[in-house]
Amino acid sequence: MAVQALVDAFLAGRRASLARAMSIVEDGRPGCDELLALLHPRLGRARRIGITGPPGAGKSTLTTLLAAGYRAAGHTVGILAVDPTSPFTGGALLGDRVRMEPVALDPGVFIRSMATRGSLGGLAGTTRELCDVLDAFGMDRILIETVGVGQSELEVARTADQTVVVLVPESGDSIQTMKAGLMEIADLFVVNKADRSGADRVKHDLEVMLGMRSGHALGGDDPAHHGVDLTNLRQIANPAKAARKAAVSTDGDSWTPAVIQCVGTTGLGVVELSAALDRHFVYLERRGVLAARRRVRLRQRVVDVVEDRVRHRLWLDAATNGWLDGEMPKVESGEATPFAVADALLARSGPLLTGVTR
Amino acid sequence: MAVQALVDAFLAGRRASLARAMSIVEDGRPGCDELLALLHPRLGRARRIGITGPPGAGKSTLTTLLAAGYRAAGHTVGILAVDPTSPFTGGALLGDRVRMEPVALDPGVFIRSMATRGSLGGLAGTTRELCDVLDAFGMDRILIETVGVGQSELEVARTADQTVVVLVPESGDSIQTMKAGLMEIADLFVVNKADRSGADRVKHDLEVMLGMRSGHALGGDDPAHHGVDLTNLRQIANPAKAARKAAVSTDGDSWTPAVIQCVGTTGLGVVELSAALDRHFVYLERRGVLAARRRVRLRQRVVDVVEDRVRHRLWLDAATNGWLDGEMPKVESGEATPFAVADALLARSGPLLTGVTR
Numbered sequence: 001m002a003v004q005a006l007v008d009a010f011l012a013g014r015r016a017s018l019a020r021a022m023s024i025v026e027d028g029r030p031g032c033d034e035l036l037a038l039l040h041p042r043l044g045r046a047r048r049i050g051i052t053g054p055p056g057a058g059k060s061t062l063t064t065l066l067a068a069g070y071r072a073a074g075h076t077v078g079i080l081a082v083d084p085t086s087p088f089t090g091g092a093l094l095g096d097r098v099r100m101e102p103v104a105l106d107p108g109v110f111i112r113s114m115a116t117r118g119s120l121g122g123l124a125g126t127t128r129e130l131c132d133v134l135d136a137f138g139m140d141r142i143l144i145e146t147v148g149v150g151q152s153e154l155e156v157a158r159t160a161d162q163t164v165v166v167l168v169p170e171s172g173d174s175i176q177t178m179k180a181g182l183m184e185i186a187d188l189f190v191v192n193k194a195d196r197s198g199a200d201r202v203k204h205d206l207e208v209m210l211g212m213r214s215g216h217a218l219g220g221d222d223p224a225h226h227g228v229d230l231t232n233l234r235q236i237a238n239p240a241k242a243a244r245k246a247a248v249s250t251d252g253d254s255w256t257p258a259v260i261q262c263v264g265t266t267g268l269g270v271v272e273l274s275a276a277l278d279r280h281f282v283y284l285e286r287r288g289v290l291a292a293r294r295r296v297r298l299r300q301r302v303v304d305v306v307e308d309r310v311r312h313r314l315w316l317d318a319a320t321n322g323w324l325d326g327e328m329p330k331v332e333s334g335e336a337t338p339f340a341v342a343d344a345l346l347a348r349s350g351p352l353l354t355g356v357t358r
Numbered sequence: 359m360a361v362q363a364l365v366d367a368f369l370a371g372r373r374a375s376l377a378r379a380m381s382i383v384e385d386g387r388p389g390c391d392e393l394l395a396l397l398h399p400r401l402g403r404a405r406r407i408g409i410t411g412p413p414g415a416g417k418s419t420l421t422t423l424l425a426a427g428y429r430a431a432g433h434t435v436g437i438l439a440v441d442p443t444s445p446f447t448g449g450a451l452l453g454d455r456v457r458m459e460p461v462a463l464d465p466g467v468f469i470r471s472m473a474t475r476g477s478l479g480g481l482a483g484t485t486r487e488l489c490d491v492l493d494a495f496g497m498d499r500i501l502i503e504t505v506g507v508g509q510s511e512l513e514v515a516r517t518a519d520q521t522v523v524v525l526v527p528e529s530g531d532s533i534q535t536m537k538a539g540l541m542e543i544a545d546l547f548v549v550n551k552a553d554r555s556g557a558d559r560v561k562h563d564l565e566v567m568l569g570m571r572s573g574h575a576l577g578g579d580d581p582a583h584h585g586v587d588l589t590n591l592r593q594i595a596n597p598a599k600a601a602r603k604a605a606v607s608t609d610g611d612s613w614t615p616a617v618i619q620c621v622g623t624t625g626l627g628v629v630e631l632s633a634a635l636d637r638h639f640v641y642l643e644r645r646g647v648l649a650a651r652r653r654v655r656l657r658q659r660v661v662d663v664v665e666d667r668v669r670h671r672l673w674l675d676a677a678t679n680g681w682l683d684g685e686m687p688k689v690e691s692g693e694a695t696p697f698a699v700a701d702a703l704l705a706r707s708g709p710l711l712t713g714v715t716r
């Protein structure tokens with residue numbers, strides 16, 4: 001059968017079959033479920049990293065730099081750029097594709113952009129499944145870049161193992177407003193474009209928010225404000241060692257998100273970011289957090305499949321729709337309520353819902 | 359019963375019972391469905407007007423001015439401010455509540471703000487139901503203000519009879535990007551803050567997009583660019599008459615969105631906006647579009663209730679969750695796929711789904 005042939009080519013590592021598999025899943029074409037079912041036993045090897053932040057924060061550049069670093073270390077990389085297009089924000093992210101040129105032609109990198117105006121639930125579900133395809137193909141690292149608008153970044157963050165929130169010095173004023181949302185999704189913070197004024201203030205404010213330092217006013221004597229942070233220097237010299245050391249020194253079961261200053265245009269801070277991601281991943285594995293996050297994600301996956309099944313069976317069925325069309329005039333006239341009609345519809349659609357053929 | 363007592367007070371026009379009913383529906387508290395079912399026969403009187411646009415476009419000010427105008431004409435007004443809070447945009451809309459002070463103390467106006475980080479589907483559903491409550495209470499006009507971020511404005515636009523998209527002169531550069539999204543939701547455009555430079559250009563670009571004029575460069579001789587538009591002057595002098603006249607002159611079944619320049623801080627253009635809304639409403643009624651939109655909305659309501667019912671019955675059931683918990687290790691190990699488990703879950707949950715008690 002066609003899907004099995006595709007999977008054979010896919011498992012043989014053919015790039016064209018990866019592209020085809022991604023398209024089938026992205027568009028939900030026939031064979032999509034079968035394909036994902038066949039790939040399911042091969043999941044769990046890739047590390048999934050979400051990168052989110054406001055439009056214009058430099059996410060594409062950071063993503064490209066991270067990808068280049070992973071390639072230099074011998075890892076394969078999948079990049080998924082997810083743009084929940086809004087009439088008022090446009091497809092800003094997709095316009096940035098050109099920034100990924102440095103890695104776009106590398107055969108060890110696969111990039112897919114996805115812009116959608118569909119439902120966000122669908123967006124998050126599709127993102128997760130596209131990551132599954134990249135994971136099953138054998139990509140070591142999957143970078144998921146999302147514009148932070150609406151609730152999309154929340155949904156998409158839930159599809160990643162670890163999430164980096166990218167801010168810029170100009171984000172300073174809104175950190176208090178963003179607090180709850182940021183705390184919910186960020187494993188790591190980047191203050192990008194840190195060569196602009198205000199970068200130290202934003203880092204300081206984030207650290208206060210995270211409880212890493214007391215809220216006193218910025219003092220000129222604080223070495224952290226001049227970049228003289230010995231821990232950070234050590235990490236840059238030997239990221240892997242520093243990562244292990246830092247992970248061991250984590251006390252208790254909690255992780256305090258690091259705040260890292262970067263300058264995407266020069267690459268400053270990217271090695272440190274990569275090291276912090278490694279450190280965080282070690283924490284995730286040691287404390288069982290990774291397994292827990294993946295368990296939640298997989299359970300959500302089953303829940304989504306169940307709800308999709310119900311939706312499809314009900315609303316693609318001509319008899320259901322015909323019956324509902326017949327009832328609607330009563331709802332419109334006020335004679336019947338939406339609730340009574342909904343209950344009646346569910347009562348008569350039993351065989352459809354449970355998958356028993358009539 | 360408690361809900362019936364609330365409905366009695368509600369139908370007697372008690373404002374406190376309106377506030378209570380709104381809270382019950384907003385939070386989905388027990389009795390919510392029963393309340394909405396009891397109010398259902400009283401729907402359909404209010405005119406529902408959506409007002410959306412990017413953050414900072416001056417939507418709250420325009421909403422307040424429109425509300426004041428409706429009050430002056432003797433109409434009661436419900437205002438629903440819907441803020442799909444994002445970590446990166448914060449609750450910008452809610453910070454604007456102070457701008458509504460001019461109408462907030464008027465007993466003929468009821469204002470409710472709703473900020474949510476929940477699912478957008480839920481947001482749109484709740485918005486529609488809160489409008490139903492305001493409609494059943496007897497509000498003549500319902501103004502639904504939404505920040506345009508993510509896809510929320512699309513969802514919320516579908517809950518309104520007519521939708522105004524508010525832009526500012528600075529929106530000029532992005533009109534081409536926004537084109538598809540704007541065309542999908544806008545019945546009327548406002549270029550607000552039209553005293554700033556670029557307002558004529560935005561109006562012109564929108565009109566080109568709408569096919570109201572050819573795309574030639576802005577000419578200094580075009581009277582429309584100097585505000586010397588006799589049709590507009592007539593409307594301001596006698597909005598109702600102009601509205602009827604314009605509606606009659608609509609040719610065919612289509613409506614071309616008007617583009618109106620406003621200055622929220624001085625009130626300039628608001629009378630014209632109000633007149634254009636009246637004109638558009640006459641068009642909606644005459645051409646059967648209003649009935650069609652409301653029919654679609656009501657059908658979607660039934661669909662949503664069905665899907666909510668399924669969701670609740672499945673995932674609030676301890677037996678279902680217990681069974682799924684037992685299956686998850688097989689999914690995690692790759693032994694079973696999410697699809698197989700989903701099908702098995704649906705097959706065993708038949709009585710729950712169809713509402714037959716076990």
